[in-house]
Amino acid sequence: MSLRVGLLGLGYFAQFHREAWTRIPGATLVATADADPATGAEHADLAGLLEAGLDILDIATPPPTHAAAIRAALPRGLRAIICQKPFCSSLDEARAVTDAAEAAGVPLIVHENFRFQPWFRAMKAALDAGRIGRPLSLTFRLRTGDGRGPDAYLARQPYFQTMPRLLIHETGVHYLDTFRFLLGEPEGLYADLRRLNPAIRGEDAGLVVLDYGGGVRALFDGNRLADFDTDDPRRTFGDAVLEGEEATLTLTGDGAVHLRAQGHRAAETILAAQDWPGFAGDCVHAFQAHVVAGLETGGFETAARDYLRTMELVELAYASAEAGCRLPVRSGAFD
Template sequence: MSLSGKNPGKRLKKLRIITIGAGYFSAFHVNGWLRNTDAEFVGLVDMDTEKARAVLVANGADLNSIAVDSDAIEILRRLQPDIVDIAAPPSAHLGLIREALQNSATVIICQKPFCTSPKEAREAVRLASEAGIKLIVHENFRFQPWYRAIRREMDAGRIGEVYQITFRLRPGDGQGKDAYLSRQPYFQTMERFLIHETAVHWIDTFRYLLGEPDAVFADLRRLNPAIAGEDSGLFIYRYGDGRRAVFDGNRLVDHVAENPRLTMGECLVEGAKGVLSLDGNGILSFRAKGTQRGEPLFSPPSREGFGGDCVFELQKHVTDHLIKGTALENEASAYLRNMEIEEAIYRAAGEGRFISLTEGTDD
């Protein structure tokens, strides 16, 4: 779908955007919208309006041209935005989606974790489908530039037949009683943590790179007694053709990186012709089979923002879809599969076996 009408070469207007929520990660949303030349950022909502204004000021926004309000329903009705960007807690998602569907939104983008349960998520998808409105989940890791580069190299046959992808998550931020308190303190009380909050990014990214797995295995542990949920563990995707994807996560251990939160770890993509290696600085290298040294293939154009500027890239992906009619990723209807796989991972960890992801069968 394009908003440029019958003449795709002529722009009618910039897309009007509001963001709901002004927490830690919302600042990356606001920054991305302000830099998007196809977007007009017109409103920011938070119960704490002073916090919202501080986010705008920190990002150099003109406070005179952006509405700040504590009432999401009022600002939706008053501003009638084209894109509603929901960065509020999951408990608010379904209600805000209902309101956005009634107030002229062309696209709704909703942060992950998406809603409070698969049941709520399916209801949100149903409502958006009935209204004919695109509902997108803000799952941004697949938009990190190194994963786009890995996909290009795989598609071009650089490593030949793909055998395995392994990602080692090592952000080093999970030790001690004060773990996570300075940035996202609610992490400490999440009963499901490593997979639900963090590894879900690789549940999605592995699907982006390799397609749909047939079965999954998991082993999860809690190492830091100061938190409620698991903070260490692994899951394995098994594919019918012999490929595997392995996520190996430990939030207490760090890795070599100027900024340990840039990639959050290291990745290997192994194939018949060689290996792609991603380091902690976002540099992708290739080592051909039988050789001793790798050659750099890719370095991120920016290390500012979050994760190689993946928030901006996801937002640009959405505005390009609306303006140019380009294909759209991350629709909520497809994201439901990530939630199903997450449930299977926790079940696999509880039962100590591979769980089939093929409907109606178990391994």
């Protein structure tokens, strides 16, 4: 029997959710809801959507609506609730609904799809196979090139201009989560955040350094004004280098991953560039398929409880930038 999926919200990014559900065996998108009649949704609100006999509720509305939607859905006997990021309006709110979902016995999973991009999966596979030896350094350079001038972001996501927190809260969170996926939990964090475009409210550039045991470092270098070498900046959003004692992995703007052994110039392509469907390497599809599979295996990579750790790193980045120093990573530091 196919899982019955309901999608709440039909805004810009929800189009990728909607399309991806049509390609996932074992799941069927049976109903949508949105307050805007122009979207063509079957229902105007969550109440109507929940009457469609759902197995999975997929929430793709803005953060201020998340907690109420999750709480309204918990008594309905759903098999899972998926919630887009940024997850809720605050860390405290996210913790509260995570507690409520666990008490109700309903899996709550955050739609964090960047770690499901094929290039990061390929890098993780090579890392786990020992192909680069002991990891030494990971760098990701975010260069979206869409943040220049007074019209920055207006064409696609105009609310970016007024967000008090932009680079890390909205975008950098993806890479903090991906760094956790690749290298595990850091011991400390240092952030230097700044605003380059005076037309916006929040920060649009910055550095975040995560330090790990044994001297390993991960660097998120984000700049939304600068671009990089690619035909499509919204494929990889930037480039990456993962260096180890025995080899280096490189992600290029075409979505390819290359492995170069220490002391050699020739590189092996471990993931070739290709024309991926959907968004950013079809990572929305990969994430949603992971959730469907997880209902059988009982495991979800971005379950809400685990994702609170990523949200704590976001808060720590802002605290570090304000304090101007490295801060230790301690679970529950923002209780």
